[in-house]
Structures are given as structure tokens and as C-alpha cells.
Amino acid sequence: MPEYGYFLSCEQYGPAELIEQARMAEQAGFQALWISDHYHPWNDEQGQSPFVWSVIGALSEAVSLPIETAVTCPTVRMHPAVVAQAAATSAVMTNNRFRLGVGSGEALNEHILGDHWPPAHVRLDMLEEAIQVMRRLFTGEEVNHHGPHYTVENARLYTVPDEPIPIDISGFGPAATQLASRVGDGYITVSPDESMVEQYRKGGGGGKLVSGGTKVCYGTDKEEAVRTVHRLWANEQLPGELGQVLPSPAHFEQAQQLVTEDMVRENRVCGDDLDEHVAELKQFADAGFDRVYVNQIGPDLRGFFDFYRTKVLPQLQQSV
Numbered sequence: 001m002p003e004y005g006y007f008l009s010c011e012q013y014g015p016a017e018l019i020e021q022a023r024m025a026e027q028a029g030f031q032a033l034w035i036s037d038h039y040h041p042w043n044d045e046q047g048q049s050p051f052v053w054s055v056i057g058a059l060s061e062a063v064s065l066p067i068e069t070a071v072t073c074p075t076v077r078m079h080p081a082v083v084a085q086a087a088a089t090s091a092v093m094t095n096n097r098f099r100l101g102v103g104s105g106e107a108l109n110e111h112i113l114g115d116h117w118p119p120a121h122v123r124l125d126m127l128e129e130a131i132q133v134m135r136r137l138f139t140g141e142e143v144n145h146h147g148p149h150y151t152v153e154n155a156r157l158y159t160v161p162d163e164p165i166p167i168d169i170s171g172f173g174p175a176a177t178q179l180a181s182r183v184g185d186g187y188i189t190v191s192p193d194e195s196m197v198e199q200y201r202k203g204g205g206g207g208k209l210v211s212g213g214t215k216v217c218y219g220t221d222k223e224e225a226v227r228t229v230h231r232l233w234a235n236e237q238l239p240g241e242l243g244q245v246l247p248s249p250a251h252f253e254q255a256q257q258l259v260t261e262d263m264v265r266e267n268r269v270c271g272d273d274l275d276e277h278v279a280e281l282k283q284f285a286d287a288g289f290d291r292v293y294v295n296q297i298g299p300d301l302r303g304f305f306d307f308y309r310t311k312v313l314p315q316l317q318q319s320v
Contacts, residue, residue, distance in 0.1 A: 073105030
């Protein structure tokens, strides 16, 4: 049976709210935490975007759950040597309960310093080199590196955990999944696609951790929940590579005008139907995922956590 975790959304909530949600998640029986790493929200309605590494420091004191970034881009906005220091400190503060989830990023967050936004294949090359640099730094030894994308000179992390930090790689297509299977300690995706899990495992991932995530909007009024999702997270229904190339929240707001409430109703669990919530998470289990994370979009957080504590999580455990 998979472990079920809670997905903390830095795009929608400020630091204090995220910490409180983590406490509520632990009390409700969730077994792990994902936390997003963004410079911007996807749109102004979401309205937040705290610095994830500060929040992780607070989480390390507030809860005892494992924590993973989902996901950090260690290639453009932040140099991998700096990400390595942040991740190493997080691992020390959480007593080795931290995993570093990484991906090739989105222009929305990564182009803010005016750097060129490379095409996908170049971003994957940059990600692979960044992972190599970070793993060397995690040893605590001095690192000198002169590669095609990054230079590191006389860099040494003095605060490092006593165990290697797992690096899980996000992949939504074959190329990124192949990279994850070849060099990752685990695989992250947000679609319950059994074929991608199979590609990862057969490509070299073997029995390593496969994690997936989804969003729901719990509420007693289904249509109000649909409207809430449409207002806050319509961007998730945009097709193709728009999520990787649009450069600002304003551009996402323009694009998501194409998303209708019917599209949300068909593709996102809204309301308080127990069977729908269970089915949404169970499809990840059926596709071979080891951990499944869920995020509550709507304002009724107390209702969500009570619903999952008393009904959804127990039923998932019984369905094995």
C-alpha cells in the first residue's frame, strides 16, 4: 500500500498557514509532506510564494514528517552549489527526513534574473550536471568543477547530514523520465500513468521511490468547489508546454481564460463524495506509486483534514 502525504502549496498560502496545515496533516494521519518551490504563483488569485527553504526550517521544528521539495529547479534562478547548501541544511535540521525533489523548471520562476530560458533538452542537460555537482558537495569534500553549464571553485559544505540526501527527479515526458531512471534516487510525476512508472522502473529505476501528487477541492457544495478551483487553479488545465514557457502570472491569467468550469468539473475532484476522493488517490496506487500526495485547494481546511482522517485514509487502507 502506498504512503499518503499532504502537498503544501506555497503558491496559495503564506508561511504561517503552511506550518499550520503541516501540523493538521500530521494529526490527520498523513505520512509525509511535499512542498512546492516557486518564485511566483501561477496567477495573482493564488497570491503567495514564500521562500521554501525558510518554510522548511520552520517545518523541521513543527512536525516530524518526512519533507520533500516538489520540485526545486537547481539550474537557473539558483546555482546548484547554493541549492546544495540549502538542501544539506534542511537534511540536518530534519534528522535525515528530507528528500530533494528536482526538475527542469518553468520560465515563470527561473527567468526572473534575465537569463535565457533554454529549450527542454538543454534544461535536462543542465539538470543532470547540477545533480552531479550537488552530490559531490553533499560529501562534505572540497569541490572544483568546470562543466559546460556550471563552474564551482573551492566549494565545500561544512554542514552536511550523515546520510546521502536522496534526489528525486520530476518527469512528465519520456526524456525526463529516462533521466530520472538513469540518475535519480526516485521519480516524481503528477499523472497516475502506469506506462511512465513502467518506463522508469525498466529504465533503471527498479524498486526506487515513485511519488505522485494531485489536488482536490473538498467542500459540501460541489458547484462552489468547482468555482473555487476554476478561480485559483485553472492553469492546471492548460495543455502542452505552456506551463514551462509562459513567463509571468499575467500570461497564465490570459491563457487560462480558455479553461471552462466544465473542464474543471471533468478533471478535478470537487465536493464531498467519498468514493470520488478515494478513487482519485487509488488510481495512483493502481499505477504502482509508492507515495501519493494530495492538496486541498478550497478554504475548508479543517473539513478536509477531518474528512480524510475519518473517511478517506481509512478506506484507502481497507482497499488493499
